[in-house]
Amino acid sequence: YNEISTTRLEGLIKLVQGDLSKGDRVKIITLITIDVHNRDIVTSFVQKKVESNIDFKWQSQLRYYWGHDDKNVTIRICDFVTLYSF
Secondary structure, three states: OHHHHHHHHHHHHHHHOOOOOHHHHHHHHHHHHHHHHHHHHHHHHHHOOOOOOOOHHHHOOOOEEEOOOOOOEEEEEOOEEEEOOO
């Protein structure tokens, strides 16, 4: 996983160094940020031997927040915020 992730990141970095519109550059930089974080978290899970989704180390990475006042679930990832609904 680490090798595949690093290869993908290198490709994204090459893209962002090229000629892009401002919007495309922002999107790719956001992808780089998310992918670096995900790679680092997966590496951390492997090193810490996280084996279950009930492990605190796993749950501490969740990006879902329960609003006690409004009874809504909010998803927050980087600078993106939305309500969880179906």
